Amino acid sequence: MKISIQHLTKIFPSRNKGGKEVHAVEDMNIEIPSGKLVGLLGPSGCGKSTTLFMLSGLESPTSGKILFDDQDVTTLAAEKRGIGLVFQNYALYPHMTVEQNIRFPLDNMRIKKDEGNARALDAARLVQIEDLMARKPSELSGGQQQRVAIARALVKMPNVLLLDEPLSNLDARLRLQTREEIKRIQRETGITTVFVTHDQEEAMSICDIMVVMKLGVVQQIGEPQSIYDDPANLFVANFLGTPPINIFKGKIEGGKVYVGDEAISATEHEDQEVYVGIRPEGFIYDPDGVFTLDLDHVEVMGRDKSVVSTHQASTKPTVRCIIDSDVKLPEKADKLKFNIKPNKLFLFNGETEERIR
C-alpha cells in the first residue's frame, strides 16, 4: 500500500497556561511507495513517534492529510486503517499468553477459531517463536517479547506495518540480529513498513528510504547512501556516519576554500563564511598534502587506522581520519598532512547551515 503524507502538522497545546505549545510535527510531506521499508530518523523528541501515531490513527493531526492508496484516512479510526503497530516497549498484554496476545487482533475481527489458530501459528513461525506460545510475556526475554509484538502486528495481515524504535530495548548483539530479521520479514511479506529509530546506523542498514527529521521538520528524504553522500544541510551531515563527520569553520575567498590559513580545495562559489565538513574517510595521507592536522594519537582497528588529531578551526574537540591500515605513517610526528577527497568534502552556509552545492 502506498502512503502519502501531505502537509501533516501536529501541535500539542501547552500543559500549563502561558506555556509554549509544542510543534511536534510541522508541514511534513512524504510519498512512500508500496512495499518499501521507510525509516524515520532523528534525535529523541523530534516527532518520530508522533508521526507514527498519526499514521496509525491514535493521534489526530492538527492539519494536513494522510492517504493510503489515494484513500483519505486522516480521520479514519485506528482500528479501521488496517495497520499493525509495534510499540517501543511492545505493550504486550501481561495477563495473556503469547498465543492469546497474537490471536487478540484476530478475535476482534471475529475470525473462526481454526483459521485463527493457523494464522497465529504462521505469524509465530515467521518470527520464530512457535515454541513459546503458552508462555506469559513476563516469562520472555526482551528479544522474544519484541518478536511477539511483531507477530501480533503481522497476524492481521496489515496493509502497513509501523514500528516505533523496536530495537531500542535490545542489547547490541541482538539488535544487529533482529534488524536483519525485520528486513527479512519485511521483504518476505512485502508490507509497506515505517520504521522509527534514533540510531542512524540502524536506519542506514535496513531502510530503502530514509527520512531525516529535526524538531518536527523533515530535513531530507532519500536512499540512505545518497543522503550520506549528499547531505542537504549541516544537521544531516552531522547526524549520519560513525565516526561522525569533521566540521571546521572556514571561508571561501577568491575561488578557494580556506580552513585556517590553508587553502584545501577549489570552488566556484562566491566569497563567504562557511562550515567545511569532511568525512573521516575523506582524508588521504600525503607528506605534501594541503591540510595540516596536529596529531594526537593513532588507533589501530585492524582493517583501518583511526588518526585522532586536533585543529584549531574544528568545531569538535578532535578530528578523526580513517585511513587504510596499509598506509605507513611517520613514527614520530607532531603534524600530519593530508589531501582531501573532493566527494567527501561538503560546504555549508555559515549562517543558515544549508549545503552550498
Place this chain on the structure above:
Amino acid sequence: MADKNAQDVSAEVETTETQQPASKQKTNAFVAFWKNLGGKVKGVFGGWSNKSPRHVEADLVLNQQQQLSTGEKVKRALKAQSGWLFVAPALLLMLLFTFYPIVSAFINAFKQDLDLTGNYSGWGFDNFVHVFKGDTGTGGATFVQCLINTLVFTLVSVPLSTLIALLISVALNSIKAVQKAYQTILFLPYLTNSLAMGAVFATFFTLVNSGSGTNVGLINQFLGLFGIPPTDWMGIGAPVWELGDAVKIYWTKYLVVIIYEIWSGLPFKILILFSALQSVNKQYYDAARVDGAKRSTILWKITTPMIMPQISYLLVTGIMGGMKQYTAVVGLFGSKMGLQFEVGTMVGYVYQYIEGGSPKYGYAYAASLLLFAIIMVITFINNKITGKRSH
C-alpha cells in the same frame, strides 16, 4: 579504642564493687541483663552500643576478649533472630486484642448457662444445639434465617457494587475534565456515619399510614410520577410477620438493604478502582485499539484483568465485611432489624443475646463462633477463586 576503654571501665567496675560489696550479686544480675540486651541491641543496630552506658561497653568488650569465637557465634545467632525484636510490640498487641478474645470466645461457647459474673453450670454443646435448633432469642429470627439474610445481602450487593464501581471508575477515567469534582462527590458517603445514612435512606422508601394521613417517601413519589401505586418498601406498615406474606415482605426489604449496601459500598470501591485504572499504562489501550478491540472488549479483556488484584481485594474484603453487617440494617430498620428481626443479620443475631433483660452469653458465643467459622470458609473459597484469576 576498645582496649583503652576496657582498661578504664574495668577499673570503674572494680571500684563500684569494693564500695558496695553487699550488692555484688545484684550488680552481676544487672550486668548480665545489660549484657544480654546489649548483645541483642548490638546485633540489631551494629555499632550503636558505642553510645550505651559504660557498663555495657565494658561488658561487651570483656565478652569479646574472653571468648571471641563463641561470642561471634552468639552475636550471629542473635542477629538472625533480631527480627523478632521489631515485631514484638505488634505481636503483643495482637495477642492481647485479637487472639485472647478468640480463644476466650472459643472456650466460653462451651460453658452452659454462663452469666455476666462468669458463673456457669457445666461444659457441653448445649449452646450450639440451641442455636442450631432454631432458637429465636429475644428477636424473632433463627440463626439459619439470619445466615440466609446475610448471605443474600452480601452475595448480591458486593459483586453488584463492585461492578457498578468498575463501570463508574472507567467512565471517570475517560473524562479527564470532571475527575476531581466527581471524585469528591462520590467519596462523601464514605465519610458519613452509616447509621445516619441508613436513617436518611429509610425515609426515601417510607410509606406510613398514620392517623394524620399517609407519609410517602421519595421513591414512592418518584414511582407515582409513572402511575405506580406506592409500595410499603420498608414493611413498617405491614402486619406482624406472617408466613403467607413473608415472600412479599422479604423482597422489598431485601431490595432496600441491597440498594443501600451497593450505594454505600461505592465510594471506597471507586476510590480503589479509579486509582488502579490510573496506574494502567495507556499504551495497552492504544495497542488494543490498533488491534481492533471494541470498547466493551477493551473493558473486559484488557482493563479488568489488569486491575484484577484490586477487584479481588474488593470482593474479598467486601464479602468479609458484608458477613459482619450490622449498622446498616439497624440504621434502616431500627435495632429490631425489622418488625420481628426478619431482616436480621448474623451479627444482629449474636447481639440480641447480650442485650435486653435476660442475656444468654453462651448462645452469643456459640453463634459468633459459627459466624467466625463461616467467614473463614467463605474467605478460603474466595482466595481460591480470586487467587487463580489475578496474575
